[in-house]
Amino acid sequence: MVRPVGRGATGGRGRRGPAAPLGAARSSGATFEPGGDHTIRDGVRMTKERTNTGRAEIASRSEDFAAWYNDVVLAAELADYSPVRGCMVIRPYGYALWEHMQSHLDARLKATGVENAYFPLFIPESLLAKEAEHVEGFNPEVAWVTQGGDEALEERLAVRPTSEAIIMHMYSKWAQSYRDLPFLINQWGNVVRWEMRTRLFLRTAEFLWQEGHTLHATPEEATERTLLMLDVYRKFVQEDLAIPVIPGVKTASERFPGAAETYTIEALMGDGRALQAGTSHDFGSHFTQAFDITFLGRDGQRRHGYTTSWGLSTRMVGGIIMVHGDEQGLILPPKVAPVQVVIVPIWRSDEERERVRAFVESFGGALGTHVRVRTDFSEDKTPGWKFNEWELKGVPLRLEVGPRDVANNSVVAVRRDNRQKEPVGLDALAGRVRELLDDVQRSLFERARAFLEEHTFEASSVEEMREILDRSRGFILAGWCGSAECEAEVKERTRATIRAVPFDRGDEPVPCVRCGEPGRGRVYFARAY
RNA sequence: CGGGGCGUGGCGCAGUCCGGUAGCGCACCAAGCUGGGGGCUUGGUGGUCGGAGGUUCAAAUCCUCUCGCCCCGACCA
Numbered sequence: 001m002v003r004p005v006g007r008g009a010t011g012g013r014g015r016r017g018p019a020a021p022l023g024a025a026r027s028s029g030a031t032f033e034p035g036g037d038h039t040i041r042d043g044v045r046m047t048k049e050r051t052n053t054g055r056a057e058i059a060s061r062s063e064d065f066a067a068w069y070n071d072v073v074l075a076a077e078l079a080d081y082s083p084v085r086g087c088m089v090i091r092p093y094g095y096a097l098w099e100h101m102q103s104h105l106d107a108r109l110k111a112t113g114v115e116n117a118y119f120p121l122f123i124p125e126s127l128l129a130k131e132a133e134h135v136e137g138f139n140p141e142v143a144w145v146t147q148g149g150d151e152a153l154e155e156r157l158a159v160r161p162t163s164e165a166i167i168m169h170m171y172s173k174w175a176q177s178y179r180d181l182p183f184l185i186n187q188w189g190n191v192v193r194w195e196m197r198t199r200l201f202l203r204t205a206e207f208l209w210q211e212g213h214t215l216h217a218t219p220e221e222a223t224e225r226t227l228l229m230l231d232v233y234r235k236f237v238q239e240d241l242a243i244p245v246i247p248g249v250k251t252a253s254e255r256f257p258g259a260a261e262t263y264t265i266e267a268l269m270g271d272g273r274a275l276q277a278g279t280s281h282d283f284g285s286h287f288t289q290a291f292d293i294t295f296l297g298r299d300g301q302r303r304h305g306y307t308t309s310w311g312l313s314t315r316m317v318g319g320i321i322m323v324h325g326d327e328q329g330l331i332l333p334p335k336v337a338p339v340q341v342v343i344v345p346i347w348r349s350d351e352e353r354e355r356v357r358a359f360v361e362s363f364g365g366a367l368g369t370h371v372r373v374r375t376d377f378s379e380d381k382t383p384g385w386k387f388n389e390w391e392l393k394g395v396p397l398r399l400e401v402g403p404r405d406v407a408n409n410s411v412v413a414v415r416r417d418n419r420q421k422e423p424v425g426l427d428a429l430a431g432r433v434r435e436l437l438d439d440v441q442r443s444l445f446e447r448a449r450a451f452l453e454e455h456t457f458e459a460s461s462v463e464e465m466r467e468i469l470d471r472s473r474g475f476i477l478a479g480w481c482g483s484a485e486c487e488a489e490v491k492e493r494t495r496a497t498i499r500a501v502p503f504d505r506g507d508e509p510v511p512c513v514r515c516g517e518p519g520r521g522r523v524y525f526a527r528a529y
Numbered sequence: 530c531g532g533g534g535c536g537u538g539g540c541g542c543a544g545u546c547c548g549g550u551a552g553c554g555c556a557c558c559a560a561g562c563u564g565g566g567g568g569c570u571u572g573g574u575g576g577u578c579g580g581a582g583g584u585u586c587a588a589a590u591c592c593u594c595u596c597g598c599c600c601c602g603a604c605c606a
Contacts, residue, residue, distance in 0.1 A: 066600085067600095070599090070600095081598075081599085083597085083598095085597080085598080137605095140604070140605090141604085141605070162606090191606085193605070193606080195604085195605065196530070196603085196604070196605090197600095197601090197602085197603095197604090197605095202606090203605070203606080207606070209606070256606095275606095276606065277606095278606085279606070311606065312606080313606050314606090315606055316606095344565095346564070346565055347564070348563080348564060349564095352564095353564095381564095381567085382563080382564050382566085382567070382568060383564060383565060383566075383567095384564085384565080384566035384567050384568085385564095385566085385567045385568090386566095386567085387565095387566050387567080388566070388567045389567080391566095400565065402564095402565055403565095404565075405565095412565080529606095
């Protein structure tokens, strides 16, 4: 819900006038915040005498994170609700962000030898049903096509919830000899999962992602691939999206249907809830057995191959919003920001405007060859309005250019993450812009890393976990004996799940938070999206 | 699937209890003044009140049915 500004909303920016009388609260109710006071955000009613500035206002991040998130997505024009239940429209600004994410990730995937291809959206039921755990896992959320035109189909078609089935089918056709292997194929596309409850970017019935599928001659090679791709994700998310992650293994209950092992990178959102940022699955020979994928080895023996798959979705757009955003709106990591630098010209008279325009043109073009620059010369908005608008949209760096700057042969640079202003002479502009963008990228990561560290706790009992989760959400490192019973019990009592069993948990025996039996090292628990 | 809320110009809402022929702010259009943190004035455009039935002289308002969306819980990238 996006409301006009000037209604005395809490935590708003740059608003004047007395606080408006309180109206009906948001229907959404309270959201709990780390260390927050659990207030319900007050929706505020319009009054006739109040003057509005007419700009979209967003909820306070600290008071109602969920409402803030929705408001930011809508107000920054990343996405909008569609007439189709559970499906959203990704708007140009949001799609541009996704495209930049794609190009960074795509390059990283290709650097490991992966090639892109495209497989059909429709998957015959008989194929989907071949791997038992796989069907069972996805059944509840599969959308089916039963009719084409006026004709009922002989076999119904699943709208892919994931593409293992169709790709394994093709792999069985293509795999002949060990000389053909490995198959390293990635697909950028959409999938459909009939979700009960949806949220913009975080969980929609249809979403965009990439899914990579590989086939190998040996289990070792498949495992190596699985871990390699997890590391590609880790680097992409940390270096390009500036989001620190915890890599690790999923427990059996959190494992992908049909996988022998599922690996994950887990990120921590600004409200202290965890988000799975990417997953990589080692299937062993589950799928090659089910789909009869065999090849002839060097020794003349026919044997089954080993497969992997790994995916990262538009959900990470939500991750960027929830990790970096602030009360003013989005903050985008420079590497993937659709607009990295926005130039806001300032003028009073027509004469000044033309002088400023000429000045901007004198350096804007050159700057634009290095970074993604947008100049906002629209005449119907004041500079102040533009400042707020582009901050809402998360542009990492703003250059203010007015008559004073023209006179000084300089501009005023303002970074989005901390709003620090500095004058920059034209001769140093290109270099300084690059430095500032790099520094914003770095600072965002550092800030997020500090947040993650400050919100990672140790607990030695379930009670203690509950206290921590009530007081200040985040990751909780705790001992776990390895049993599904204890895992389920903890979930039941705390709503926190095991997000990852870290690779570096050490050998120290630690008593299980629930039963006290020693397990190896500690695992990460959290309430998750 | 359970619980809650909401559908009235593009957006946000009032009006619904107590029927009388639709209103406010913003946005939008025009003009002028403005412009270094969400400007001001004046004048305008725009709505079969989610849909279908019904009651009535008269329905946004009352009755019945229906569709959709959002939020909160159980499942999931």
